[in-house]
Amino acid sequence: MLECVPKETVEHTVGKINPAKTCQPIGAMYASLGIHGCLPHSHGSQGCCAYHRMHLSRHFRDPVLATSSSFTEGTSVFGGAANLKTSIKNVFEIYNPEIMAVHTTCLSETIGDDVATMIKQSEVPEGKCVIHANTPSYKGSHVTGFSNMCKAMVTYLAQFDGGARKERVNLIPGFVNPGDMREMKRIVHDMGIDFTMFPDTTDVLDSPLTNKYEMYPKGGTTVAQIRDSGNSKMTLSLGSYSSDAAGIALQEKCGVPCVPLDIPIGVKATDDLIMALKKGFGVKVPDELTIERGQVVDTLIDTHFHYQGKRVAVFGDPDIVIPLTEFLLTMGMRPVYVLTGTPGPQFEIRINKMLDGAGITERKVKAEGDLFDLHQWIKQSPVDLLIGTSYGKYISRAEDIPLVRVGFPVLDRAVHPLMPIVGYRGCMRLIEMISNTLLERRDRDSLDEDFELVL
């Protein structure tokens, strides 16, 4: 496997070899699915839409419906206005969604389609709405696309009615699985605080199989809720890459103060979320959460020798990798290679600061990197464990290093979209996955005379 990858460092200055990111529209499509009754629409040629639906379906193993403007060569020359107007008409007549969320592709961006104006000129049925985000694929990554669509929800929908602020928090959860969103909602609910989470893909991309098919499952934040988010007391934007833009837009548009936080992966980031809620709403932290936190600490103490001191390589989306690296350090592991495909300066600054604090000096940290970079580093100096998406499995096999699958996409394992890695319960799950992967490896590798029942 991957015998073609050389050990010695090679000149690799342009393009990407085995990218660790993909393009904006898929993130926008995912965010759109977190609005109730929404049909995402891809404004471009239809291959993009097909690919994004395919990839999201494979990760979530659930329906992902979206339409396309189906550009042909002629459309590319004359512009996509006619196609978008026809699409809007057809979509509402045939599929009758509450809302259409249009995102652009590199095709419609390159020809310069003015989607906002096209929407204004279209006939949108009474009570329905169409929003849009510009998501050129040649800028940022799928995380940027998610962020842009979250921001569009605010700019198109959110309103401040001018009255008293509602005792309610807006949560922008970041590009995470429905299982994570459900766990975040549970924490806020357990603290007794009213909230609006948007987007919210629970009950959409982890929808149950019952005896009734619904094109639009019961989940998702309603348009009315997103509108009313402008009247909330505060916003917590979780993950600077995926959520801050929407949080800041809401602050500017409706005056809702935005507190930027990390996605609550690991003890510290979860503590930060709970403290922000406690401070914002003056509530008491319920015993359940205190107990859960104590259980995490207990488990860390009890199991540290399974993983402490192990060298680990982490890659994935920045908002996942930043708090995850923090937690790995909490576990006493040594994250020596930390990489994201998404561009942006914050990533390297924050990771380097953390690793400095932990005294990990021999390390490689890279934003806008690719898996060819990561593989070369590992070839030159191996690690004990790899943590990242399914695309890590090639390196894992080539170098015989176990892989713990975390992030987007995970295309080759079951149940992950429903299982949280956020909150204290998420800490437990991460400890379980990491410990058991390393222990499984130890059992497999041990000689007969070293093979032991209790570990």
Added chain:
Amino acid sequence: MTINEAELEGMYSKYPDKVKKNRKKHIVIKDQAAAPQQIEANTRTIPGILTQRGCCYAGCKGVVLGPIKDMAHIVHGPVGCSYYAWGTRRNKARADDDTPPEKMLNSMCFTTDMQESDIVFGGEKKLAAMIDEVVNTFHPSAISICSTCPIGLIGDDINAVAKAAEAKHGIQVLSFNCEGYKGVSQSGGHHIANNNLMAFVVGKGAREKVGKHVINILGEYNIGGDGWELERILKDIGYDINCVLTGDTSYQDIRNLHLADLNLVQCHRSINYIAEMMETKYGTPWIKVNFIGVESTAQSLRQLAQCFQDEALTQRTEEVIARETARIMPAIEQYRKICTGKTAFTLVGGSRSHHYQYLLRDLGMEVVVAGYEFAHRDDYEGREVIPSIQPDADQKNIPELHIEPDQELFREGHVHLSMSKEKFEELKKKVSLNYYEGMYSCMKDGQIMIDDFNHHEIEDLIKILKPDLFFSGVRDKYVIHKMGVPAKQLHSYDYSGPYAGFTGAIVFAREVVNAMTTPAWKLVEAPWEEAEPKGGVPDA
């Protein structure tokens, strides 16, 4: 189980008038008495319709070129297009004598990852630099460049970049102008890939022909190891397989594609262009085969044997068919007991919705709705309609190659098959040389052919016809599950395989049975939601 006009009208009733008028032409209920029936295909997708179609790039890179294992396939464009075609088509390949492990590039993904400034200032320099680095690092046998939507718009001259890189590095650098917006579906990309392989690769190799009965298998992508199962059977009978296009194939194999006596065409839609062009250029006859299904595999093998008029070959064909059938039929019979009388929809590919009908019939099942995403009329109606197909503007955007007979290598069809002209003419009466009958003839009265099927139609047809199984791709799969119908992916075989040949029939049968009988289907209704039994008498 059929559908009536009123039910069909009900399905159309949700459509705006223009959509309704359009879609009616794409749906045909087979009626032998009314034949010939025409279906509209290979025309534009209606904007805003929840189609399952992909794009030109997907057909070119994703389907045809991607499987070539020793080439570096550089996708010129923003990151997404390359990323989604990375490892997702399951074209199995392995190292061999010609392609050592360090030459295997099929698990790699190369993209120029165009950024905003590249779109503004052009990406030719970036592409050229990437080719340099890829060549220096990976030493590929050859390189392909596939352009994506924005590249066509900004006008990067990938052909000039390819030419310069070829001169610089001394390996072939092929450029494919397969921007996603070209044509109306992935079909245009197949055509573009076929054209360039034919124009610049096929016939350039210097190998000598080895073997007595030399064949190519065209349009076989080795999904789930299908190609390997076919090789096993065909080699056992005594054929020499020159090249499988393009599953588990190498660049050198394609250069020597012209050495075969006969081309076998498995996927008609993705590869008929090369089959036809080779017939014109080299005189190579082709035969449409179907190795999906027990009966159809046997029939294809028998047809193939007839093409060579070699008694030993014919005898060995029968021996292999007898041996393999005896091996698998006991298991197939067991599965057949569960499958008999069940119905299915097959909505996939460019020949598969046709091919799988035979395998399902082997299992006692009937396909009541069948269709394609990217087919042309001939895939449904048979090749005789080709002259009457009126090309529209979208089809005219895909260039046609004008092929002439090769002055040195052209041999008449009968020379290829080592027989007299008279024998060859007789053979043509027995087997369908250079012909494909299409899916229509395989279907029974009342069954439905549907082109460029979409979500609304599928939802309605499932409600009306209540099939026991649904075969298509991952974009439908989970939707169909929520409708209470088991769905199997025939793009990716649900990551199993092979499904072709004799071994494939068993694998397929087992999985079909598992899909229908998995115990969870009985749990769909929670016990507290079950209706009260009538009369208040609980079940014993």
